[in-house]
Every structure is written in C-alpha cells, then in structure tokens.
Amino acid sequence: MLVWILLEENAGLEWNGNLFEISMESIKGKQVExxxxxxxxxxxxxRFGERVLAWxxxxxxxxxEGKFR
Known part of the structure; x- marks a missing residue:
C-alpha cells in the first residue's frame, strides 16, 4: 500500500514530496510488517504489529473522510 502525504496550504493542497509504503512480507518464515x-x-x-496497522x-x-479537519 502506498500513501502520499498532502499538506494543507492556505487555499489548497500541496504534495510534500514524501511517500509512505506500508508492506507486509514473509522473511525466513516470519511475517514482517x-x-x-x-x-x-x-x-x-x-516495524509494527497487526494492532498498529489497524489503528x-x-x-x-x-x-x-475529513473527520480531523
């Protein structure tokens, strides 16, 4: 999952240039998030666990959805 972060600036939104990638992989038989x-x-x-991913x-x-504006 890729997430681009937008910053609010005066009248609009601006991309701050950072990209966040959320990944879950299996390495040597262990799940790594x-x-x-x-x-x-x-x-x-x-690194994070399942509960953190849900939050x-x-x-x-x-x-x-705009609940934090």
Missing part, C-alpha cells in the same frame, strides 16, 4: 518513508535524498523505516488504517480512513 513495516512502514517505509521515502523523500528527497532519504529513506527510513519502522493506522483507521486513522487514514478518518483523515480521508
């Missing part, structure tokens, strides 16, 4: 942030000249990542997706859905 991580969020990778890529921007201009950098990349960073964190993250709920937050993304709420933001998309």
């Amino acid at each position: 991580k969020i990778v942030e890529r921007g201009w000249g950098f990349s960073s990542w964190i 993250l997706l709920e937050g993304l859905e709420a933001c998309y």
Whole structure:
C-alpha cells in the first residue's frame, strides 16, 4: 500500500514530496510488517504489529473522510 502525504496550504493542497509504503512480507518464515518513508535524498523505516496497522488504517480512513479537519 502506498500513501502520499498532502499538506494543507492556505487555499489548497500541496504534495510534500514524501511517500509512505506500508508492506507486509514473509522473511525466513516470519511475517514482517513495516512502514517505509521515502523523500528527497532519504529513506527510513519502522516495524509494527497487526494492532498498529489497524489503528493506522483507521486513522487514514478518518483523515480521508475529513473527520480531523
């Protein structure tokens, strides 16, 4: 899943250039979940569990629906 982050600026939305990738992979028989942030000249990542993914997706859905404006 790829997520582009938009910033509110005065009259509209502006892309801040960062890309977030949410991935779940199997490595050596273990399930590994991580969020990778890529921007201009950098990349960073964190690992997370299933519960965190559920909270993250709920937050993304709420933001998309405009509940946090």
